Amino acid sequence: xxxxxxxxxxxxxxxxxxxxxxxxxxxxxxxxxxxxxxxxxxxxxxxxxxxxxxxxxxxxxxxxxxxxxxxxxxxxxxxxxxxxxxxxxxxxxxxxxxxxxxxxxxxxxxxxxxxxxxxxxxxxxxxxxxxxxxxxxxxxxxxxxxxxxxxxxxxxxxxxxxxxxxxxxxxxxxxxxxxxxxxxxxxxxxxxxxxxxxxxxxxxxxxxxxxxxxxxxxxxxxxxxxxxxxxxxxxxxxxxxxxxxxxxxxxxxxxxxxxxxxxxxxxxxxxxxxxxxxxxxxxxxxxxxxxxxxxxxxxxxxxxxxxxxxxxxxxxxxxxxxxxxxxxxxxxxxxxxxxxxxxxxxxxxxxxxxxxxxxxxxxxxxxxxxxxxxxxxxxxxxxxxxxxxxxxxxxxxxxxxxxxxxxxxxxxxxxxxxxxxxxxxxxxxxxxxxxxxxxxxxxxxxxxxxxxxxxxxxxxxxxxxxxxxxxxxxxxxxxxxxxxxxxx
Numbered sequence: 001x002x003x004x005x006x007x008x009x010x011x012x013x014x015x016x017x018x019x020x021x022x023x024x025x026x027x028x029x030x031x032x033x034x035x036x037x038x039x040x041x042x043x044x045x046x047x048x049x050x051x052x053x054x055x056x057x058x059x060x061x062x063x064x065x066x067x068x069x070x071x072x073x074x075x076x077x078x079x080x081x082x083x084x085x086x087x088x089x090x091x092x093x094x095x096x097x098x099x100x101x102x103x104x105x106x107x108x109x110x111x112x113x114x115x116x117x118x119x120x121x122x123x124x125x126x127x128x129x130x131x132x133x134x135x136x137x138x139x140x141x142x143x144x145x146x147x148x149x150x151x152x153x154x155x156x157x158x159x160x161x162x163x164x165x166x167x168x169x170x171x172x173x174x175x176x177x178x179x180x181x182x183x184x185x186x187x188x189x190x191x192x193x194x195x196x197x198x199x200x201x202x203x204x205x206x207x208x209x210x211x212x213x214x215x216x217x218x219x220x221x222x223x224x225x226x227x228x229x230x231x232x233x234x235x236x237x238x239x240x241x242x243x244x245x246x247x248x249x250x251x252x253x254x255x256x257x258x259x260x261x262x263x264x265x266x267x268x269x270x271x272x273x274x275x276x277x278x279x280x281x282x283x284x285x286x287x288x289x290x291x292x293x294x295x296x297x298x299x300x301x302x303x304x305x306x307x308x309x310x311x312x313x314x315x316x317x318x319x320x321x322x323x324x325x326x327x328x329x330x331x332x333x334x335x336x337x338x339x340x341x342x343x344x345x346x347x348x349x350x351x352x353x354x355x356x357x358x359x360x361x362x363x364x365x366x367x368x369x370x371x372x373x374x375x376x377x378x379x380x381x382x383x384x385x386x387x388x389x390x391x392x393x394x395x396x397x398x399x400x401x402x403x404x405x406x407x408x409x410x411x412x413x414x415x416x417x418x419x420x421x422x423x424x425x426x427x428x429x430x431x432x433x434x435x436x437x438x439x440x441x442x443x444x445x446x447x448x449x450x451x452x453x454x455x456x457x458x459x460x461x462x463x464x465x466x467x468x469x470x471x472x473x474x475x476x477x478x479x480x481x482x483x484x485x486x487x488x
Contacts, residue, residue, distance in 0.1 A: 007107060073098065148242070159227075291318060
């Protein structure tokens with residue numbers, strides 16, 4: 001309320017405290033409190049105020065938590081009634097005199113501008129803090145926790161799933177971990193029978209001279225750890241936002257299994273067809289597996305000796321895993337316990353072959369979902385035996401020549417969906433997430449650049465073979481046993 005005197009408002013109860021005004025309300029009711037929430041600056045002309053009811057009026061406002069009372073003079077009363085002023089002083093209510101030239105709407109606009117400025121300041125502070133935390137996170141989680149403690153002006157503790165201290169800032173804060181241990185149980189609860197997360201993702205504790213907030217780290221299931229922060233005063237809203245940003249960064253770090261973390265970053269580029277700078281990759285033949293198990297799949301891999309050898313990449317709705325061929329059976333079983341699994345044919349982990357293997361795994365995963373099978377290998381999909389009869393060189397040349405015009409026009413995925421739907425436009429449009437008219441327009445364009453009609457079954461058969469050859473890569477065509485040499 002400190003800016004309000006600019007409007008000519010005069011405090012009659014001493015210096016205006018640094019008090020937050022949530023809104024401005026105007027009322028001439030003898031008891032306006034049923035229509036207030038607390039935190040308002042209430043404006044009135046005192047239409048119904050009398051010497052007898054002044055003390056009760058002030059008492060009701062104080063009980064409701066009103067931030068202050070603005071009394072307009074020169075309208076009903078020439079001056080603020082003495083009984084009202086005495087009651088305000090006795091009960092600790094801020095009382096402002098509003099001069100006759102100052103309309104109530106001007107006061108409302110001033111408070112609105114103040115609130116907007118405070119909101120912008122909070123957003124700016126939160127944004128700057130998030131950038132600071134992100135830079136700290138690049139150095140490591142300990143640096144992130146230290147930076148968070150400094151931003152909040154308090155202490156911060158990073159705890160492991162059992163409640164043990166991973167990092168304390170300052171170091172003396174480690175002694176608070178023992179007191180928090182009994183409170184962590186409700187944050188460890190597993191998802192309920194419907195697979196929903198427990199609602200207890202955070203908790204707040206108020207102790208003498210200290211306010212503590214604890215949040216769990218992790219996306220669901222068992223927590224990856226806990227973050228506890230403590231300050232002398234309750235955290236304001238912007239501070240909760242900053243703590244949430246820290247938890248998000250710590251969750252991002254913790255959801256990446258420690259084994260193979262650096263390898264995953266480079267293999268992600270290979271799987272997605274973007275080789276990057278000298279990515280590391282396993283030696284020898286591998287299979288790519290696509291699994292719907294999510295976090296449970298990552299946990300299973302990290303806790304199993306065979307799975308720990310397998311870099312995994314979380315993608316939208318699935319996890320892609322690169323598995324050395326010699327442990328593929330064990331990892332299939334491991335992942336099948338967490339969700340459906342699609343398995344590619346063996347390939348050598350070259351920049352050209354891994355994206356094709358990922359597509360094979362995803363195709364097998366989609367087929368597994370349709371057939372309600374737990375695990376499905378790409379080689380077991382209908383038609384894959386045919387590819388083994390083709391000579392690699394001529395088959396690749398045929399596929400490249402047929403698909404070249406579609407690639408130039410960006411129509412390969414449209415034609416792939418149309419062929420997979422056996423020429424059914426509605427089904428292909430749904431698979432692509434486009435309107436049927438959009439699909440029809442694209443297919444007319446595809447027919448034009450191909451110079452042939454995709455509605456002809458023979459043409460669709462040729463397109464299916466070409467798309468299958470392109471998806472499979474050279475390693476899946478004419479491959480018999482392990483006699484193939486590694487792709488250079």
